[in-house]
Amino acid sequence: MDLMKKLTILGAAAKFDASCASSGGGRAGRPGQLGNAHMAGICHTWAGDGRCVSLLKVLMTNACVYDCAYCQNRRSAQAERTAFTPEELAYLTVSFYRRNYIEGLFLSSGVLGTPDQTMELMCKALALLRQEYRFGGYIHVKVIPGADSRLVDAVGLLADRVSVNIELPSRESLSLLAPQKTPESIFTPMHTIKRAQTMNLEDRRHYKSAPLFAPAGQATQMIVGATKDTDLTILRLSKALYQKYRLKRVYFSAYIPVGDNPALPAPGSRVPLLREHRLYQADWLMRFYGFQPDEIVSEERPLLDPELDPKSVWALAHPECFPVEVNDAPYETLLRVPGLGVTSARRILAARRQALLALPDLKRLGVVMKRAQYFLTASGHFGGRMQPGNPYLRAALAERRDGAQLSLFDPAGAQALPESLY
Numbered sequence: 001m002d003l004m005k006k007l008t009i010l011g012a013a014a015k016f017d018a019s020c021a022s023s024g025g026g027r028a029g030r031p032g033q034l035g036n037a038h039m040a041g042i043c044h045t046w047a048g049d050g051r052c053v054s055l056l057k058v059l060m061t062n063a064c065v066y067d068c069a070y071c072q073n074r075r076s077a078q079a080e081r082t083a084f085t086p087e088e089l090a091y092l093t094v095s096f097y098r099r100n101y102i103e104g105l106f107l108s109s110g111v112l113g114t115p116d117q118t119m120e121l122m123c124k125a126l127a128l129l130r131q132e133y134r135f136g137g138y139i140h141v142k143v144i145p146g147a148d149s150r151l152v153d154a155v156g157l158l159a160d161r162v163s164v165n166i167e168l169p170s171r172e173s174l175s176l177l178a179p180q181k182t183p184e185s186i187f188t189p190m191h192t193i194k195r196a197q198t199m200n201l202e203d204r205r206h207y208k209s210a211p212l213f214a215p216a217g218q219a220t221q222m223i224v225g226a227t228k229d230t231d232l233t234i235l236r237l238s239k240a241l242y243q244k245y246r247l248k249r250v251y252f253s254a255y256i257p258v259g260d261n262p263a264l265p266a267p268g269s270r271v272p273l274l275r276e277h278r279l280y281q282a283d284w285l286m287r288f289y290g291f292q293p294d295e296i297v298s299e300e301r302p303l304l305d306p307e308l309d310p311k312s313v314w315a316l317a318h319p320e321c322f323p324v325e326v327n328d329a330p331y332e333t334l335l336r337v338p339g340l341g342v343t344s345a346r347r348i349l350a351a352r353r354q355a356l357l358a359l360p361d362l363k364r365l366g367v368v369m370k371r372a373q374y375f376l377t378a379s380g381h382f383g384g385r386m387q388p389g390n391p392y393l394r395a396a397l398a399e400r401r402d403g404a405q406l407s408l409f410d411p412a413g414a415q416a417l418p419e420s421l422y
C-alpha cells in the first residue's frame with residue numbers, strides 16, 4: 001500500500017480521538033475560503049504561549065486486536081487495515097513540517113499484537129524523528145494501556161505531552177464495553193508518568209541539562225454518552241485524576257455511534273454535544289474557580305443542567321451568597337459570580353486599589369453584565385432587574401439551546417455511583 005493511502009486511512013481513523021483540541025470538526029472547504037476543518041489528519045492544539053499550532057494527527061496502525069465496542073477501529077469492525085512503519089511515519093512528519101503544513105505530531109494507535117509491541121514501534125518512530133531528523137516540533141503521544149513502564153519512560157523522554165485514555169468513567173462501563181482493558185492497565189502508566197515527571201523535576205534541579213520528561217504534562221480522554229454514567233461520576237473521576245496524577249487536561253468526547261452493541265445507544269442517536277460542552281464548563285470551574293464536583297452536581301441532581309451554565313446553576317441555588325459587593329469581596333468570592341471570570345476578577349482587585357468601583361466600570365473590566373448584574377453590587381448599587389432568589393431569574397439567565405441534544409442520556413437509568421477513581 002502506498003504512503004498516501006496509508007495516510008488517508010490512518011488519518012481518518014484518528015479523528016475520533018478528541019484529546020487534542022479542535023478534532024471532530026466537520027466544516028468542509030468552500031469556494032473563496034481558505035482552509036477547512038474537515039480533512040482528516042490535521043488538528044490543532046495551543047502552545048504554552050497561546051499560539052495555535054497544527055498537528056499531523058494519525059494512528060500508527062488501525063489494526064487492533066482489542067474489541068472496544070465504542071471504537072471504529074475495534075477488531076470486529078469492517079475496515080481496511082494498515083500500519084505505518086516507524087520510518088514512514090518519521091519521513092511523513094518531517095516532509096509535512098518542511099512544507100509548512102504542520103508544526104507537530106499527534107500520534108495514537110490501535111494495539112498491534114501487544115501493547116508493548118505497539119509502543120516499541122511508536123518509540124522507534126519518535127526516536128527517528130528526534131534523533132535522526134533532529135525534529136524539535138511538538139509531539140503528543142498516546143500511551144497504550146498495559147504498556148511496560150520502561151516504554152512509558154522512553155516515550156516520555158521523546159514526546160512533549162503523553163496521555164493515557166481512560167475512555168469510560170467507571171469500572172463497570174469499562175468491563176462492559178472494553179473487556180480487554182482494566183482500570184489497572186490505564187492507571188499504572190498514568191502513575192508511571194507522574195512518578196517520572198517528579199523524578200525529572202528533581203534531576204533538573206541538580207543538572208540543568210537533564211532531558212525533559214513530557215514537559216507539556218499528561219492528559220486523558222473520556223467518552224461521554226456511551227454509557228449511563230452520570231455527570232457526577234465523570235466530574236468526581238476528573239477531579240480525582242487531576243489530584244492523583246496531576247493531569248493537565250481531561251478531555252470529554254461526546255460518543256459518536258459506531259457500533260450496534262446492545263449496551264450502546266442506538267445507532268443514529270444524536271450526539272450529546274451540549275453535554276460535552278457543559279462538562280467542559282464544569283471542568284473549568286473545578287480547575288480555575290475552586291469548585292468541587294459535589295457543588296456543581298449532586299447525588300440528587302447528578303446531571304448538568306442543559307439550559308444553564310453550571311456556575312449560574314450554583315448561584316441560583318445559593319441566593320444567600322449574593323449580591324456580592326465588588327469593592328470588598330475576596331477573590332474567591334468574586335470567582336463565584338456568574339459572568340465574572342478569572343481575568344475580570346483579577347482586574348477588579350487591581351482597579352479597586354486605585355478607586356471605588358461603580359457599575360459602569362465593571363463592563364470595562366471585562367465583566368459580562370448580562371449575567372453578573374443579578375449577583376453583584378458596586379459601591380452599594382444593584383443594577384439587576386431581579387434580586388437573587390427571584391423565581392424568574394432562571395428564565396432570564398437560561399441560554400436558548402436545543403435540549404434534545406441530551407437525548408442520548410436517560411437519567412432514569414443512571415447507574416449507582418462508583419467510588420472516586422473507579
Ligand code: SF4
Nearest residue numbers: 064066068071074110
Ligand atoms: S484499544 Fe484503542 S484502537 Fe483498539 S479497539 Fe480499543 S479504543 Fe479502539
